[in-house]
Amino acid sequence: MKSPRRYLACQATNGVPAGPTSRWVSITSAGVALSVLISVLTMSPASAATLSEQRAALRQISYAAAQNYVDARPFMTQLARSNALTVKSAIASGTASLKPVGDALTAATTQSAMDVVAVQMKAEALRASTVRKTAEQLTVLKGLRATQQTVANTALDDLAAARITPTAYGATKDRTSAFTTQLAADTAAQLGVIGKPLPAVDLKSSAWLAAMQNAAGTIPSAPGWIGFPGGCALPSASSAFTPVLPTTGPGVATSAKLIANSKSRIGADASLAAIHAQMLRSASSEAATHLQLSDLRTAYVPRVARLGYGWLSGGDQASRNALASEAKQILAAGPAGMNTLTSSHLLLAAATATDWAKSTGMEETVLVRWLGPQTCLQADKENFVDAPTNIAAIHNSANFIAAAVFLKKSPARAAALARESLVSIQPALHLITADGGTQEGPGYWTYQSRAIAVLYSSLPNVYSAVPVAMPSLAKVSAYAMNSTDPTDHPTPFADAEPAELSPLMPAWDAHVRNNSGVAAWVAKKFKQKPDAYLMWWASTPGSLPAKKSELYPQTGLAVLQLPGSTATLKGGVNAANHAHLDLGVISFFRRGVQWSVDPGGLDNAPSGYYSEPTRWTYWKTSTSSHSTLMMQGVNQPTTAVGQVTEPSASTASADLRQALPGTSAATRSISHGAASMVIHDVVSADKPMDLVWQWVTDATVTVGSNRAVLNRDGQTLVLAFTGAPAGSVLTAVPAPEKGPDGRALTIVKLSMPQVQNLNLSATAS
Template identity: 75%
Template sequence: MKSFVRLFAPHNHRGVRSRPPMRFVRQAATGLLLAVAASGLLASPAAAATLSEQRAALRQVSYKAAQDYVNARPFFAELARTNGIIVKDAIASGTASLKEVGDALTVATTQAAMDAVAVRMQAEATRAATVRKSAEQLEVLEDLREAQQRVAITAFDDLTVSRISLTTYAATKERASAFTTQLAADTAVQLGVIGKPLAAPDLKSPAWLGALQNGSGTIPSISGWVGFPGGCALPSAGTAFNPVLPTDGPGVATNKVTIASAGSRANADASLKAIHEQMLRSAKSEAAIALPLADLQGAYVPRIARLGYGWLSGGDTASRNVLASEARKILAAGPESMNTLTSSHLLLAAATATDWTKSTGMEETVLVRWLGPQTCLQADKENFVDAPTNIAAIHNSANIVAAAVFLKKSPARAAALAKESLESIQPALRHITADGGTQEGPGYWTYQSRAIAVLYSTLPNVYAVPPVSMPSLAKVSEYALNSTGPDGRPTPFADALPTELSPLMPAWDAYVRNDAGVSAWVAEKLKQKPDAYLMWWTPKPGTVPTKKSVLYPKTGFAALHLSGSTATLKGGNNSANHAHLDLGTASIYRKGVQWSVDPGAPTSAPPGYYSDSMRWTFWKPSTSAHSTLMVKGVNQPMTAVAPVTSASASAASVDLRQAFPGASTATRSVSHGTTSTVLKDEVRMTERKDLVWQWVTDASVSLGTDRAVLRRNGQMLVLRFAGIPTGSSITAEVAPEKGPEGQALTIVKLSMPQVQSLDLTTTAY
């Protein structure tokens, strides 16, 4: 837009604009303001002539723009997460920009300045109106999505009970699929203008709602999108992303080569032969058990591996028949919700069983009821599928495998879903492969292991060359070997239980890299608990390597090993998924005993446990439930980060300054020796605070003036303190809750009042 002055400036005889008389300026200003008013941007028309009158008219424009932002605000809570964030951010940036223009309007004292402000104000008014209208229309699109889903699901249900013909269903499916592409295109257009000084276009998809709901006519499909009935459209993908399973044998998790190779190893090794025969007997027993649906859903994931081994490695047709029938039963029952990990675990297992048995007939069920909702998680960029968490790893792994198994007749859909899922899973994979561990704790490391291992072992069977580079699992294997203590258990942190790490990811990694050391570790796990995947994936083992001290900087964890003993130190990020406020937590394993206990998560999480507003009111995730140093009665900040460093194979330290706001120094160091472990706490603060050093244990405790003596399993560990501040006291208190295995816990506390400078040394021997 030209300025008021230049738009109407008369020309002199040379064709050059000269300064116009003031009456022309006022007329021009009045004309533009009336035009703006006519467009609906002014609260009321104004015949402005003076600068003050123009300023008043533009104030009205500003007020209406501000009201548009107010009216848009309720929508960001109603929309899908990513879209809601986009609207929220547009409101925030637009409000700030509007204020900036308003400030310029206040100080405009010349016509030229007023002209410039008017141009900017009109842009801001357009921007604000677009945010409001697009937010409204995005909500309309979500309502239209639900309408499409109802049509698709109803049609599928009607087909299932023969209320409609296959031809009628196919036509409805085609219309529903095309309608999802209309919705996707409309959504992309609205998101493309939010936050810009561009008018929001009207929606096009509502024009096709009648055709969808009335079951008549044809709905055009928008190019560049692939529609999913009962779900959402995804961007088209190239044929390189289409996962194609082998037709002459299994392709999920295993193939003819791995099965034959495992059989050869079993025939050549008496101990493997015994495990092989044991697993075949187990498969026969499993096949003889008939489970009601609720029990089957709870036992299904490990059950299919046992039955699968009986069929694929033993040729047991009873196992095959049960695999096929139970997969159909699981899929026909439908998912609880694809937002739940239970559903994705079931989908992954049922897809595996379907591939192994070459069963058919459930493709439409999976497309409409299972994969449809998954595509909407992808389309909405929900953190269920794109965050660096175990949740995303499990959802996406299930998507990719299910796409390969159930979308064989829909290669465009298979490619689109596989592409979205392969790309969405990358943050989760980068997280767990950065140093091999995960900030979510060892429990969730294991929880995602089956999904990731099945995905990795399937990809070579469906792609000659994976279309997306997959990070190596080598560091994951290293974590499994070296993050654990002499008892083979990991030191728990976050919402974790003290259970052993799953060998599934290391098993596949050992197979791919032919790593004899990792394979030896996996072989020991196989002897402890036979498993089909471990039999198929484990190459010839060598010798289990001696544990080495390792720093896991991304996970925020250090493990210091000597023969028969281990000390660990926890740092990391309190804001990580499933994290506890546990920075600085230390543990010691000596004399065959783990002397500290991490409280883990509740056996049954109470209401509000996973919400930010209530989570930290519970004892187990709070700082007071961990063996660390803390300000008395105060949780560490939820956003605190504590880097862990390692000076040598026997020493590590953690910077706890963010855990102690206002501290210039806050360091905990651990030195692990053959006869003792030394903890040093150094703190410097700007003001005095009550500090508490604490140790959570399931040992019995007796106290002295400068020590606590712990006894368990006939062994004893002394915690001796040096540098205790004046006025301190040592106590042993019963913990408010039991440990992760139901054991009573005691908290040893060294309470130190009004400390500003601390140099405390604790020697454990």
């Protein structure tokens, strides 16, 4: 042991010496509390520790702090996304803040400088120990959540099998609900100190674990939280968020008034009466068809709308019985997994059917098995519920409607879940209402349409005043009408399918705004394919407006319209959900033919299709499968953005500099005229690069010296090139995969080696 004249205490002990003359720092390394003396007792200068000894002790503290950050990392893989990112951020910021203190320690040459460093090191050591302990405790809380879910689900099973009484089940429900609030309060406390030079907070919920598992006693609820057995607690919400459905008549998607109005229209319009009769026959046929669960899951969503029309507009008791019994069958089977959109589609449809049939008996099942897991997605701030995607639109719409239908006896829970749903859905709604389209492509525009339309159409029935501002669907309607070709098919991009856009959102928008132009477009769709919602939401149609050229800057699409002809130019964001690497893509419809074909997405989502970086190894998502300008054999960067402008109703332009790295200028422009469409590419690069001009088509192609002739369905299109650099080669090669409709594809390629300056025009006529 050192002499008292050179004493530096560094002990593994939980105690801190008393007295104001000592400076101690508590740090945690490998779970052992180290109380480290970082300055000597107040003694004469001759008896004090040297600067070197103090520096050595403080370095040990720094090493232990750094090790705490290392030890915290493995916990991230066990946590939900949001909490894992919080821990990751705390580790990164803590490691960064520790370094300058270490540098100051090395540079300290005076006692006063060493004293300053000692105080700073104390804070950094405390910060590091808290990060490590909090990361571990967050994983403990996740395990406690799983235990609570097991207890709640077991109690539900026992109640269904009559192994416990309703009173016993109710007591377990209360305990598990309260336990979720304790978990939420603990989680909030952990997140409140992580990354800060504050002591870690011990868990409180563990004290109630035995009471929950042993079904004994009561567990207090943490203030400010609303518990969900089988799930997670949500912040309490004001009663203004409590959704209250009508006691008589339906309230989801339609109302007694809407149904009565549709009956009046039917009585006054013979053609409408004929469609009404056809829809009743369809409902009767559905009601007479009994499906096994696997088949029912697949057919259930559109089936609910048909049966609902038969019951609500036709009074068919068989349809009503099928609505009630099938909803119970779907709900009793439980979700396939709450991270799947299929489950939320089913929950939304089953909640709708339950409201329309006025059936009961599934409230506890939905609370524990369906909404419980969904509340955990909300509590964990998962992308499934709060990101600007179609996924969040569907999940939150389903949660809101289910809260209104199944939580009538739990108004506090209904309000909490309704608030979370309406707030969490806002990014998704703003994405699709910013310009009416979505960066995810027209396929996902339609995929979320039923959920959003049902949500919007239900809000007036459950609230006298909606407590959250909901963006207008007016631009969504305009997109549906004006972004499409003369056959009303949208320009396909991203993981798109060759299908028309759903009329559901425009139908509700036309009804709310009483817009006769949109109503005319919806009426056209209704005649093509009758639908219960379109019948109930009908508004007086006017003249169908001609398609207009439009720019959709958020979506990244310019659409140029002429009678019988549509040309589009796509820019946008390659990093968008479901996007392909397709900046600069051209679409051209004329003479009844879509001459450039988007490859669409891959069916059945093969392994890695939605994951980085494997997604970009598939041909259909890569740049080489699209009608654009590309660097030979090189995908566009996944982070590339291409701004699109539309100077006039006949011209559009896209900035492709980010899509073509190494270029100082890269612009693709199109001019859409009655005789032809002209594509003009201007590129300047710092050094020569191999470029390829591509056009993907399902037409038959014949190639000449500077032109390609396309033939399809008795029509012809000629692609003629001017300004092609010396050494360019024009070819037509079979694509490695087929188009979205199964037709063989051909790629027209103009290969241009070692280009530094390009001024190329391609005329399609």
